[in-house]
Ligand SMILES: Nc1nc2c(ncn2[C@@H]2O[C@H](COP(=O)(O)OP(=O)(O)OP(=O)(O)O)[C@@H](O)[C@H]2O)c(=O)[nH]1
């Protein structure tokens with residue numbers, strides 16, 4: 137469908153000072169997406185900070201006072217721009233290890249991650265960590281940007297060495313389809329324009345790639361999954377008997393008349409109507425938000441999931457998952473936590489800590505607890521059954537968050553195996 | 554079927570509906586902040602799409618500065634009554650009478666003081682979630698904020714310590730006295746808003762469209778003449794074709810020169826403008842580099 141303007145969500149990631157924020161600034165600047173008042177505001181700030189005449193483009197995303205004081209990114213900044221081909225939502229993530237959880241936040245919804253490397257420094261721990269996280273949360277497309285090429289004389293050899301290093305690490309994670317681009321975010325080479333300095337590079341500059349990468353397949357279009365969000369009972373004269381199940385189609389599609397199974401109860405029924413504010417539909421697809429009415433009266437509430445019977449998800453009180461621990465307080469194996477999975481909230485226990493992964497070597501170590509930024513494989517038990525797919529099959533029904541009941545903080549992100 | 558017959562607006566719309574339904578389902582006592590401005594009118598349509606044929610599972614709440622354009626207040630009341638939804642209005646004048654807001658002079662800009670009345674209203678009704686129409690493209694501090702943004706018992710936002718927000722799995726939990734601000738149109742841009750207004754044929758206050766108005770030039774901006782803004786000695790009143798890109802406090806909201814008479818023409822102007830929405834229209838945002846961040850830390854939307 138060529139008349140569809142697609143929305144691409146991408147992030148920048150990588151180690152501290154690799155130039156992530158500068159790259160976003162450059163991309164916005166060279167695609168004429170910076171407004172005059174924004175440019176004049178950051179020009180003033182750059183001058184006040186005694187910059188050497190050049191405008192510090194990282195100020196476009198580093199909008200918090202604390203970030204500007206320290207010259208670092210602390211939390212994700214979201215920016216928006218459009219070209220005639222596409223609309224983009226950018227998440228500029230922090231490189232500091234301390235703020236890894238904010239990188240995870242942005243990565244979880246991204247179609248594409250640009251991992252930056254400082255050409256002088258090569259692959260660093262944080263490069264590996266972010267690559268590992270990107271692969272864990274299943275960011276479908278990875279671009280490796282070797283930045284600051286101006287500082288290494290635009291050397292093709294340096295670029296090749298770094299790419300080989302990175303490729304070796306990425307292969308261990310099963311990441312094979314990576315696009316490599318040399319660039320200078322500072323000078324703009326290979327960002328929007330090709331520039332004069334990297335003529336040996338045959339590939340396309342970054343923006344061209346972002347405009348053309350195919351994202352149609354990023355969503356699971358086969359398995360119908362519909363977590364019930366809200367039961368609609370208008371109880372008005374006109375809609376006296378109306379009972380609709382509101383939700384978003386997380387994957388697959390549904391048509392009026394289709395047979396569905398309601399999980400975890402396992403009862404089956406048919407879809408009577410697909411109701412929307414704009415009228416009833418014959419058929420609806422992910423990621424549409426709709427209201428379904430059914431042919432039978434069945435006891436259904438929030439947290440139940442409608443599925444089509446061809447491909448059934450699992451329903452179980454026990455499962456294993458990869459976990460990113462995001463909280464400053466370590467995991468306490470003796471405590472109960474809360475899981476939010478699709479529209480269901482249940483108590484959980486960590487039955488076993490299988491292993492913790494060393495992000496540098498990808499070696500597995502046994503561990504008695506988890507600290508902030510640790511990545512581990514765990515076995516979990518929940519109070520009531522969850523209806524899930526493996527994360528690899530379905531990003532929506534395979535993911536969950538862990539909440540600490542005492543503080544209400546989100547302490548971990550989980551991906552079901 | 555791998556092709557999705559959706560435009561980016563459909564994707565954004567569905568995301569917003571999903572967010573509103575999460576609030577309805579998980580929060581005990583939510584409210585929808587509604588001002589009569591274009592973003593909140595879009596929010597009303599999204600709420601209709603999220604909850605009809607039922608009524609909204611939350612009241613509409615307006616924190617009225619009493620510095621609003623009369624056309625906006627008229628539109629606010631008309632929409633609330635057309636929809637048959639409950640509208641709660643709390644005025645800054647109430648807080649001023651109580652002494653919780655102390656103005657230096659009666660006509661000064663009131664945007665910053667909205668936080669006080671908002672927090673008082675939250676306490677009065679015990680709201681645990683307030684749905685707002687802020688967008689991340691509006692301002693650099695907003696660009697950093699989560700969709701479900703936690704506020705402590707003082708209403709404060711702590712930008713250095715936000716909750717992680719994974720996938721579309723939102724953490725809505727708060728303890729008594731704390732609350733969540735929810736921004737369903739975080740990912741919408743000014744352009745998306747206008748395209749949606751055009752597509753949905755939304756009724757908005759007519760001051761958003763070009764009209765002739767008396768203005769004066771002050772502090773690098775043009776200000777609409779009103780009972781609150783009168784020419785000072787040396788200033789002259791001019792007539793100009795203008796429209797408003799935002800409609801806030803009359804004492805500090807500037808119109809822009811324009812001939813756009815409908816949403817389609819505004820879309821065309823928006824496509825070529827070189828100034829951001831707030832940069833062109835809000836004098837109070839320009840007082841310091843971090844005005845919005847500071848206000849948010851004090852409980853602002
Ligand atoms: N020479 C050169 N310097 C660059 C380039 N890109 C960025 N820099 C500089 O590198 C420094 C760090 O840039 P940032 O964009 O703030 O780095 P970052 O990756 O966003 O840092 P964090 O977000 O804190 O992790 C700044 O001084 C930039 O001007 C480049 O291509 N060449």
Ligand SMILES: [Mg+2]
Pocket residue numbers: 156157158194198208209228229230231
């Ligand atoms: Mg940065």
